[in-house]
Amino acid sequence: MLSVSAMSRTSSTSMPNSTSAQNATRAISPECEFALTEPGAGSDTQALVTEYAPTSNDGELSLNGHKKWISCAQFADIFLVFGVLGQRSVACLVGRGTPGFSIEPIRELLGFRAAGLAELHFENVRVPAANMVGKPGFGLSHVAAARPNEVPLLRRRER
Numbered sequence: 001m002l003s004v005s006a007m008s009r010t011s012s013t014s015m016p017n018s019t020s021a022q023n024a025t026r027a028i029s030p031e032c033e034f035a036l037t038e039p040g041a042g043s044d045t046q047a048l049v050t051e052y053a054p055t056s057n058d059g060e061l062s063l064n065g066h067k068k069w070i071s072c073a074q075f076a077d078i079f080l081v082f083g084v085l086g087q088r089s090v091a092c093l094v095g096r097g098t099p100g101f102s103i104e105p106i107r108e109l110l111g112f113r114a115a116g117l118a119e120l121h122f123e124n125v126r127v128p129a130a131n132m133v134g135k136p137g138f139g140l141s142h143v144a145a146a147r148p149n150e151v152p153l154l155r156r157r158e159r
């Protein structure tokens, strides 16, 4: 089971698409899940087909694709979504509830029912370029090399 801790003192109002009615713990520590696996790709990032594309707005990317077997996706607030931008792999933060982003629970499992597994669907989802974690080509290594409290998942939102 893969997950990224997004511990942050970010307020709920500055989280992407978070609902203010959620409990205080989530406001202080939003749940962020690691979304790498796709129907045709596991740990092999070269096989990813989820795609980020430039838009006419320099500050935004367009995201299209499909993720599968994502832990706690039924409950998470934010997702670290891996994909390709041109020839390079990238990872960006995408908030639950962003237009074009839908979450499909995986039900009827023999086990892991409490894991909240789901598939993620992205259809022309607009993602701020500032939500990119690391540089193109280094998204996975950036996350793997960082200690949990050093991953700048949400810190940049505090500026």
Ligand SMILES: Cc1cc2nc3c(=O)[nH]c(=O)nc-3n(C[C@H](O)[C@H](O)[C@H](O)COP(=O)(O)OP(=O)(O)OC[C@H]3O[C@@H](n4cnc5c(N)ncnc54)[C@H](O)[C@@H]3O)c2cc1C
Pocket (backbone or CB within 6 Å): 001, 002, 003, 033, 034, 035, 036, 037, 041, 042, 043, 044, 046, 068, 069, 070, 071, 072, 112, 115, 117
């Ligand atoms: C309960 C559960 C929870 C999960 N939660 C998450 C989650 O939260 N987020 C998420 O993203 N995924 C999640 N997954 C998916 C899981 O991480 C993948 O199933 C896993 O990555 C296996 O992918 P794979 O089948 O490609 O096999 P892998 O184990 O990735 O690959 C199979 C073998 O091929 C090797 N290999 C990989 N790439 C290459 C290559 N290019 N060349 C040569 N050898 C290679 C690997 O080293 C490995 O030995 C979850 C799965 C389950 C069952």
